[in-house]
Amino acid sequence: MYVKATVAVVALFSIVQLGAFADPKCWVGPPESISKLKWPDMQTDCITEVKAHIKRELEASLTYIAMGAHFLNAANFRPGVANLFLTHAGEERQHAKALMDYILMRGYDITKDEIPVLAPISTTWDSVFQALNTTLKIEKDVRDYFKKIIFVCEGGSDPDHSGVDYHISDFLTGNFLEEQHHGVREIAELLTTLGRMLENSGNAAFAEFEFDRNLLKAKH
Numbered sequence: 589m590y591v592k593a594t595v596a597v598v599a600l601f602s603i604v605q606l607g608a609f610a611d612p613k614c615w616v617g618p619p620e621s622i623s624k625l626k627w628p629d630m631q632t633d634c635i636t637e638v639k640a641h642i643k644r645e646l647e648a649s650l651t652y653i654a655m656g657a658h659f660l661n662a663a664n665f666r667p668g669v670a671n672l673f674l675t676h677a678g679e680e681r682q683h684a685k686a687l688m689d690y691i692l693m694r695g696y697d698i699t700k701d702e703i704p705v706l707a708p709i710s711t712t713w714d715s716v717f718q719a720l721n722t723t724l725k726i727e728k729d730v731r732d733y734f735k736k737i738i739f740v741c742e743g744g745s746d747p748d749h750s751g752v753d754y755h756i757s758d759f760l761t762g763n764f765l766e767e768q769h770h771g772v773r774e775i776a777e778l779l780t781t782l783g784r785m786l787e788n789s790g791n792a793a794f795a796e797f798e799f800d801r802n803l804l805k806a807k808h
Contacts, residue, residue, distance in 0.1 A: 628695030631751040634741040635694075638687055638756070639702050641733055645684035647706050648726050652677035654708035655719050666796060668803030669716050672778075676723065676771075680730075683764060690759060716796045717782055724775045731768035734760055 656674035
């Protein structure tokens with residue numbers, strides 16, 4: 589018992605001595621050697637364009653959500669049209685997440701200032717045709733922005749193409765650009781169909797009703 593007590597006293601004395609001379613710190617971040625590594629390698633113009641496009645994708649998603657809510661309202665009830673817009677909202681949100689994941693994978697951060705508070709382009713539309721026109725413009729803009737990002741990340745107007753980032757160009761082309769082309773085509777087809785229905789029926793409300801019913805049938 590005496591020996592155990594002596595050992596305990598010596599251990600406690602040693603801890604007190606260490607505390608007197610040590611400067612204890614708690615650090616949960618990466619080791620200093622890791623934080624100084626220069627492994628992120630994207631060109632400034634390229635990373636800037638990609639980050640800016642995250643905002644555009646989220647803005648598009650919010651606008652499509654607003655469209656879906658508008659056409660689920662009792663006064664404007666078009667469930668097939670609403671489902672179309674809400675589906676597009678989910679796709680744009682997935683695009684934004686995929687771009688964020690890519691940026692993080694390449695070693696860059698995304699700050700709250702780079703994704704400011706957003707709002708939909710509008711919250712009301714006079715007709716389904718007007719909402720589809722807005723959608724076509726959004727889809728074309730998103731497609732063109734992807735093309736611009738690819739152009740910038742491939743060196744832009746630099747004749748030597750010294751800053752070409754083949755990986756992100758391949759990533760954007762393979763995962764987004766083809767989908768955007770299909771999206772533009774889909775909305776253009778729907779606009780043509782609804783336009784013909786409006787011309788032939790002479791009754792906008794009936795034409796929208798039939799158009800919405802056809803979308804519901806296609807869904808099931």
